[in-house]
Amino acid sequence: MSKITLKKLSHSYLDKQNFDSDWALRDVNIDCQDGGAYALLGPSGCGKTTLLNIVSGLLNPTKGKVFFDDKDVTSQTPVERNIAQIFQFPVIYDTMTVYENLAFPLKNRGMTDGEIDSRVKEIAEMLELTKTLNNRASGLTADGKQKISLGRGLVRSNVNVIMFDEPLTVIDPHLKWILRSKLKELHQEINRTMIYVTHDQTEALTFANQVVVMHEGQIVQTGTPVELFEKPKHTFVGHFIGSPGMNILPCQIQNGIPAIDGVKISIGTEIKKKSSFAKTEIGIRPEFVSFSEDGIPVKILKVSNTGRHKIIDTECKSGKIKILSHSSKEIPSGSAFLSFDKKYTYAYGDSWIIE
Amino acid sequence: MNKTINQKAWFFVIPVFILVAFNAVVPLMTVVNYSFQETFANNVFTWEGTRWFKQILRSERFHAALGRQFLFTGVILAIQIPLGIAIALTMPKKGIGVSFCLILMSMPLLIPWNVVGAMWNIFALPEIGFLGHLLNDMGFNYNFTQQIGDAWFTTILMDVWHWTSLVVLLSYAGLRSIQPAYYQAAEIDGASRWAVFRYIELPKMKKVLTIAILLRFMDSFMIYTEPFVLTGGGPGNATAFLSIDLVKMALGQFDLGPAAAMSLIYFFIVLLVCWVFYNLMMRNESQT
CATH class of the missing domain: 3.40.50.300 (P-loop containing nucleotide triphosphate hydrolases)
Incomplete structure (x- = not known):
């Protein structure tokens, strides 16, 4: 030993x-x-x-x-x-x-x-x-x-x-x-x-x-x-662990606040560093995405029911977002708005978490 | 499931059937035919029953040839199999050396058999051959055309030179197919080099070695061309192996009946030994 x-x-x-x-x-x-x-x-x-x-x-x-x-x-x-x-x-x-x-x-x-x-x-x-x-x-x-x-x-x-x-x-x-x-x-x-x-x-x-x-x-x-x-520290961990894996979306950071398609996203941590990244992304697990009154506008592409829960494929301008919701929940059709759970939303710079 | 009945399929079998008939069944049956009859000139045949078989089985000449044959095959197997495995074990596992060794090993196998005999004949001639001259210079009284021991030594050396490569190539293929994890596990288990050979390499080579032994047994048991060119079966009958003796009887003396009987006995010996050996080797396989 x-x-x-x-x-x-x-x-x-x-x-x-x-x-x-x-x-x-x-x-x-x-x-x-x-x-x-x-x-x-x-x-x-x-x-x-x-x-x-x-x-x-x-x-x-x-x-x-x-x-x-x-x-x-x-x-x-x-x-x-x-x-x-x-x-x-x-x-x-x-x-x-x-x-x-x-x-x-x-x-x-x-x-x-x-x-x-x-x-x-x-x-x-x-x-x-x-x-x-x-x-x-x-x-x-x-x-x-x-x-x-x-x-x-x-x-x-x-x-x-x-x-x-x-x-x-x-x-x-x-x-x-x-x-x-x-x-x-x-x-x-x-x-x-x-x-x-x-x-x-x-x-x-x-x-x-x-x-x-x-x-x-x-x-x-x-x-x-x-x-x-x-809290995946790297987008790869987000992708690799969890089924379906983490949603990773390109974002823009202005004055320390990230935005997807022009919609500001509030995240758990503050982006202090004014460092320049080649690419910046927002990561959110499908478990922590939900439908709401306003937020990121998306089109709903597909709903698959696994029995225990539903996996909803949606698409916004920047890319696809998957949502995992309880199978008894009603899913809106056509277009909808999404909001992210602030606590589990992370910003990634060059694939590594920004904290 | 219901089988579809389509008798037309037989047409596809006919070419193979004809081919096999002409290259195996018809010649074999001709030999069988000769073995029960006496022939004279003008295609006159008389029925002799099992007389030729009895004659061959009791003939001292046949016993002697069979004895020489088993001795020769036994000796070359005892040399070629261990030597082949040993060479395969020392061959490089990667890099340019692999192709080099493989080509080097294949060379003797590509030389026509009568050329091998002729090469060794000249190579071993006591006066002008390199080997013969060298051995005599070193003080050995070497002359393969006159001394029985020397004739055997040369014949065996020639066969080892010609055919060990086959064992090497088969063993090497067997060794290369062993997964690296076996060696790693053995390393972790603290196995010695001998234990690795005994418990990993040898069992994993079992199948290719079975093939190698079978091929070498059959080829050496039916050897003809090389000793015929090298020694012509001599001195006397010292290196007259079964096939050389058979040809002498059939073509030299034109004793077609006894020669046919001998061919069949010869054939059954090869078949029997191969069958027994194969079943012994594969007996454990079927249990698992």
């Missing part, structure tokens, strides 16, 4: 880096508290697996350092770092039985047969693998195999951190829920630092206490699920 600190981490798979896009990771700083459950969330290709492999020691970062409990481990191998990692698809040793698979990491570290036996049985019990212990591992279903991978990660009792690289990708949807709650349960049981990489917001938000959102090799926001939802 230990605290993990990443300092000014940058990584590139190329020998020479001329552009920002040549970097898979750019200037990443993270502090993971001991025993915390963290999720790295982001679309494919945003650098989350790269980051994970740097923490585990499978990759050496081009720049920056990795610390475990304030000890620099940047040049250590995965074995020296004593970590566990579970991969996207199940990695099992085909020719071994389930028991031998689980015992493998312990055997390689020279533990005695007695210790191995008690440890393997304990983990098998935890993962409900006891009945299949003597079966050949290759005969199991995908979720059974992934449980073995998971078991090999958990079987060592002293690992510093357990990392998951999209571990539920190949698992059937109904089993995903079961395995996910199993993971959450395990985290509470063994209380070890866990880092979970995923592109699925539901997975990230349900698993982790702290979610790290990544975009194009950078960390755009770190926070609790609620913080990410209520």
Whole structure:
């Protein structure tokens, strides 16, 4: 168990880096508290697996350092770092039985047969693998195999951190829920630092206490699920988290007051800086938009009812606005006016929040 | 579901049927025909029943040729399979070296078989050949045209040179298809290099190795051209493998009946060994 600190981490798979896009990771700083459950969330290709492999020691970062409990481990191998990692698809040793698979990491570290036996049985019990212990591992279903991978990660009792690289990708949807709650349960049981990489917001938000959102090799926001939802620090977080995502509309700022289509918008924070941005935008989640007497004039394009709520597509001069309202509410047709909940309306300059 | 009945579909099968008939069924049946009869000149045939089969199966000459054949195939498999895997493991995984190695490895496979035989014949000649001359200069009394051991050594060396590449290419393809996550997981599990080979690479290569062993078994068991050009089956009958012996009997002595019987026995041995081996290898697959 230990605290993990990443300092000014940058990584590139190329020998020479001329552009920002040549970097898979750019200037990443993270502090993971001991025993915390963290999720790295982001679309494919945003650098989350790269980051994970740097923490585990499978990759050496081009720049920056990795610390475990304030000890620099940047040049250590995965074995020296004593970590566990579970991969996207199940990695099992085909020719071994389930028991031998689980015992493998312990055997390689020279533990005695007695210790191995008690440890393997304990983990098998935890993962409900006891009945299949003597079966050949290759005969199991995908979720059974992934449980073995998971078991090999958990079987060592002293690992510093357990990392998951999209571990539920190949698992059937109904089993995903079961395995996910199993993971959450395990985290509470063994209380070890866990880092979970995923592109699925539901997975990230349900698993982790702290979610790290990544975009194009950078960390755009770190926070609790609620913080990410209520106050996205970057328009990408707004888009990526929530369904449907945040409405982002171009706006003009005059004397510190933003306006869309000439209609002034009051926001929760004041724009103090007279800084010049290449582009300025207003972000508002569909949950916090409502119809009113006056405000932004829009045309209503489409209403879709999901059962629990309605999603209304509208369009103003500057762009489209989605609204999420309770399904029992009456929706005006044709044209209407919209107002935004001041508390959850944010202004963004060059995609970053202005505060 | 109801099947649509359309007898016209048979027309599409006819070309394949004719092709297979002429290149496999008809020649095979001709051989079967010969194997039960005695022929004389002027196309006179007399029925002999199983006489030729009994004769071949009891013949010491056939036993000796079969023994030599199994020994040769066993030796080249024992060398080529491990050597091929070892070379595949050391080949580069990316960069310009990959194409270079692949081309280098493919070269021996592209050379016509009789050219390989001729090349090695000249290469190994004790007086003028590079290998032969070198070995004699080093103090070995080497002469593959006269000494049995030397003839075997040269034939095996030639086959290893010619065919190890096939095993290398198949193994390399098998190795390249292993997902990097397996190696990463093994690294995290603290596996040794040997354990990685034993528990990841070898099981993942099982299918391509089965193919490699089958191909090498069949090809080496039916080898003809290269030893025929290199040693002509000699000295004496020392390197007269089954097919060389068969051709001697059929064309040299014109014993068509016994030669036909021998062909069929030969054919069934190849078929049987392949069938047993394949089923052994795939037995575990079906259980999983």
